[in-house]
Amino acid sequence: MYQEERMLHILEYLSKHQRITVEDICRIFQVSRDTARRDLVRLEEQNAIVRTRGGALLSAGPIVIPSxxxxxxxxxxxxxxxxxxxxxxxxxxxxxxxxxxxxxxxxxxxxxxxxxxxxxxxxxxxxxxxxxxxxxxxxxxxxxxxxxxxxxxxxxxxxxxxxxxxxxxxxxxxxxxxxxxxxxxxxxxxxxxxxxxxxxxxxxxxxxxxxxxxxxxxxxxxxxxxxxxxxxxxxxxxxxxxxxxxxxxxxxxxxxxxxxx
CATH class of the missing domain: 3.40.50.1360 (Rossmann fold)
Incomplete structure (x- = not known):
């Protein structure tokens, strides 16, 4: 799975569960902790999440596209x-x-x-x-x-x-x-x-x-x-x-x- 695909799925997970940990990402996507951290760093650069100790939360103001x-x-x-x-x-x-x-x-x-x-x-x-x-x-x-x-x-x-x-x-x-x-x-x-x-x-x-x-x-x-x-x-x-x-x-x-x- 490409990094962009994982990032999209991470955001979908966060929309349902509000938070995600590095361990969650490793388990769900079968990737290393370093890969999981890189995904979170890139999502933070996009202002899509707020990184926390060991994981992340959704940004306070995610972009929503109307139907x-x-x-x-x-x-x-x-x-x-x-x-x-x-x-x-x-x-x-x-x-x-x-x-x-x-x-x-x-x-x-x-x-x-x-x-x-x-x-x-x-x-x-x-x-x-x-x-x-x-x-x-x-x-x-x-x-x-x-x-x-x-x-x-x-x-x-x-x-x-x-x-x-x-x-x-x-x-x-x-x-x-x-x-x-x-x-x-x-x-x-x-x-x-x-x-x-x-x-x-x-x-x-x-x-x-x-x-x-x-x-x-x-x-x-x-x-x-x-x-x-x-x-x-x-x-x-x-x-x-x-x-x-x-x-x-x-x-x-x-x-x-x-x-x-």
């Missing part, structure tokens, strides 16, 4: 602007990969490209696209994450390796100098595989995603071709994007008015 349906109820006008702008990049006949984020779902709602083929791990995206004429939809198989409405796991990653696309549209939990991050290892792994299977990676992220970090880093900024957002980030972030040759598009209200003319 997919809860997030859909609060999809902002900014996310719809981003989705609408992104959909303009999808052309008839193209092969496209869409992940399971709500911002990418906003993109799916606006796609009108007869003859294109779309691969996704999102149940919601597949349902939306199934109602669009002349669009072929491939829904990946795998383990269902029912709360967030997507499939994941080794079967989904393996299936992705057989698809090749012109463009992948990816949502993120955060963007920082350390790269792109997500809350879970499994979500991050499938996002990264989607990026690897496409000629161009387009990240859709509203302004709140810049400058913060979540649990699992799944990609470097150098792996991104284009970011579409609703508000220009800080000068430091702009410089960072320029260093990594990442193009930035800001979908503001003027863009929305332009499309409606």
């Amino acid at each position: 997919y349906n809860d997030r859909l109820n609060t999809v902002s006008a900014e996310k719809k602007l981003i989705g609408r702008r992104a959909a303009q990049l999808v052309q008839s006949g193209q092969r496209i990969i869409l992940d399971s984020s709500t911002t990418v779902q906003a993109c799916a709602e606006f796609i009108e490209a007869p003859g294109c083929t779309i691969v996704t791990n999102s149940i919601n995206q597949a349902d939306i696209l199934s109602n669009k004429q002349e669009i072929s939809v491939h829904l990946l198989g795998g383990q269902l994450q029912s709360q967030h409405r997507y499939v994941y796991g080794s079967a989904a990653v393996e299936a992705l390796s057989h698809y090749f696309a012109e463009r992948a549209f990816i949502g993120v939990g955060s963007i920082s100098s350390k790269g792109l991050t997500s809350l879970t290892v499994e979500e991050g792994r499938i996002k990264h595989k989607m990026m690897q299977q496409a000629e161009m990676t387009i990240v859709l992220a509203d302004h709140s995603k810049f400058g913060r970090e979540l649990f699992y880093k799944f990609a470097d900024l150098s792996e991104v071709d284009l970011i579409i957002t609703d508000r220009s980030p800080t000068p430091d972030m702009l410089e960072l994007l320029d260093q990594h040759e990442v193009e930035l598009w800001v979908a503001d209200l003027s863009f929305s008015k332009e499309l409606s003319v």
